Amino acid sequence: MKKLLLASTALIGFAGVAAAEVAIEGTAEMGFTGGDLKETQFHNSYTINFKMSGETDTGLSFGATYRLDADGSSEENQNPVGDNGTVWISGAFGKLTLGDTDGALDWALTETAMGTAITDEGTTHVGYSGNGDNYYDDQVLRYEYAFGDFGVALSVEQDDGNSATSTGDGDPMIGLGGKYKAELGGVDLSFGLGYQTGDTLRYAFQGVNFLDAIGVQYVSVDVLGVSAKAAMDNGFSAVVNYVTYDYGSSVPDLEHYGLGLGYEMGALLVHANWGKWEIEDFDSFDSFGLIANYDLGGGAILAAGYASDVSTDDGDQDQFSLGLSLSF
Amino acid sequence: MKKLLLASTALIGFAGVAAAEVAIEGTAEMGFTGGDLKETQFHNSYTINFKMSGETDTGLSFGATYRLDADGSSEENQNPVGDNGTVWISGAFGKLTLGDTDGALDWALTETAMGTAITDEGTTHVGYSGNGDNYYDDQVLRYEYAFGDFGVALSVEQDDGNSATSTGDGDPMIGLGGKYKAELGGVDLSFGLGYQTGDTLRYAFQGVNFLDAIGVQYVSVDVLGVSAKAAMDNGFSAVVNYVTYDYGSSVPDLEHYGLGLGYEMGALLVHANWGKWEIEDFDSFDSFGLIANYDLGGGAILAAGYASDVSTDDGDQDQFSLGLSLSF
């Protein structure tokens, strides 16, 4: 994946100078997907990643990322979309990142999904949560600092008035997160704890913003989340993840429960995750995702995925995929 | 053209590791164009090609291509368009390619055009045919296999319901193609034979879809094509190309005849091609294209082009161009 970077690093050693550079990585997918909501069909997709890095005279590292995504249908792929744009600077003081990056809670918590599928069945089923941001326009400033086995982060996402539906009057979303790693009798443990508080323009499932439907522009929200992961030497690993969203009176509170289990043996990874959204006094959605990956080496993974339900509509609408996930 | 690839390969030899990589190539054009349908004007254009490649542990090759096109007018060039997105894997079993690639008929047949022109006079005149696909959304899966002087391919383009005008009910377009190469008394011969059958959303000349006009959504079509090319040691070459399109009763059948002649001497290439579309019981269009190329070396070609007729309107609407075609 980082081969041009590797190449440049080798060169830099050769030439005896350190230098700012742009490394290019890419991904591609090839296979088929189907399910209750779409015809069984071929899928091919591409991303091009630009990874920029440099170093100041005093030894501060800095860099930026920007990605072109062409990961939709054949016709959508004619209009590549910019994504994952971030700028960062790091040194003894920690690391400061600005852009389309994780808020402190999302940064601290471990998601339940493992492995990959060409149409993302492990992470797109209706009961799944990525602990994500996107309270306003996804422009997050995050400061992080690591000391020993601990890491902490502070983040802010501001209502800068640049979003289509924003007046600029919302309170900023402030986040605080912590991580801790330990080893206990051959088991690698990691814990995450995160808290975010502020206003948001969105109260959404599956990309639908329900605030529009009820004519409310902003709601305040307190988000509290915890996660724990255990990875055993024998290849088994497990993740639990719990997040509660405490809204003001306008909309129901939310809770999310997640559980992920994985097993790796040589080139094989099998994984299952289950998640559940509970909407206060109203309804709940739960579903699961299954992933099987076989690493062919050199950046190629044979990937199968199954999602039990990909829509909030009544009943279960499943989805599956099988194909190659390629990294360059 | 493949210089970063070359660079990376050299480095990889240096570092002693084989690795997945992204190579960047580019093209640019500079010159002027004019004709009956446009003012004589300057033309400049760009494409950026991302070529990804890797190898699995068992020696299968895999890769992907994606291209950004900015090859329109100055203002259009502000919105680059993604094109030529393909993913492939190959090995002893043959090669499997998915994406914006040739169907088996197009793969098998040799087009009549040779050389280049900055505004494509050799391939855009009204009587020209590229034997092209685009029956649905241009997402083609093609399997190909070569043995000795023979090559065969099988392809499918599915109606996956993702096109704007598609219900997803069309039969897939299935293609079968074969190639054969031989040398006969100092003449390199190559033959192509292709057959495709299925439904399509399009019955189009010059980018206009006549199915819309007559209120028909799908038509079935059987396409049969042959081509032959002869290239002589003295620099002369000739291509003949014939394709017949047998539609159901909704729309007239089509036939296309093409002839291309070329002569190469040192850095010089001169070329002419003629093509004719015959529309059953209705009308026909024929026209020719002329190309002169002088290879300046290093990736630069001085290119002149003339097309006798670029519109299906009555009479001949010609077009010409002169400029530099550059490859990086």
Place this chain on the structure above:
Amino acid sequence: MKKLLLASTALIGFAGVAAAEVAIEGTAEMGFTGGDLKETQFHNSYTINFKMSGETDTGLSFGATYRLDADGSSEENQNPVGDNGTVWISGAFGKLTLGDTDGALDWALTETAMGTAITDEGTTHVGYSGNGDNYYDDQVLRYEYAFGDFGVALSVEQDDGNSATSTGDGDPMIGLGGKYKAELGGVDLSFGLGYQTGDTLRYAFQGVNFLDAIGVQYVSVDVLGVSAKAAMDNGFSAVVNYVTYDYGSSVPDLEHYGLGLGYEMGALLVHANWGKWEIEDFDSFDSFGLIANYDLGGGAILAAGYASDVSTDDGDQDQFSLGLSLSF
């Protein structure tokens, strides 16, 4: 900034071959901006530059540039915009450039701005002028030739009918420019003189085309400009810039005055510029920009900017920014 180019050059020396290549450079910005017309907010942006170059067998150099810009708000950055597309060829005869490049007047004159700011306060205040083109669709052909301390350029921007509001009937904008450099008692002097004449589709301030408002499609204009720059050994430099726009009777004539002062000491650059637009018998706008840059090395600059007025509305609407400007 030119690190992959450097890398490739090193490799080329290593491999002993000269070759066409695509070098990738990038820029990124990180910081905050605010002022009378916007909330104080974070700013992050990206550009990816593709620089293509090659050489013919007879030693002519050729190349092309194309840039993807994602330098707006977080949501705008999802749609990168193509910019700065140019193709060029150069040799003993001079250099010919076609595309989004400076006309001869803009090429000859030195702008008053120095240094950088993440939201461009030095160059976007209402009284500033970049001496720019954009008479039609920004597609300029420029020929330039240098001899000793002199340089001359000739340019043409044609009304090719490809702009949205163009009929193709406007006279081309023809430009002529000259530069001269000299050293006088430890002071580096440079002088520029430019003249352009033709029609234009635009009579604009701050991006608003006033021709639309008054129902006029084309106006003829004669533009005459001069600039002078003096750079002293002690780090001080000064630029004066004067351009007059003589329109036909349809719209008032314009005059622009500009003055820039700078001081560099080690890693520090401080700069101020002032500019004034005078609209004949009507009104005038003047404003200033302030820049402070500290070069952190390795491509990172700490940049502060202040613009006294960024709108033609009554009163002053100021703007400021502080952040990191990064080059890769």
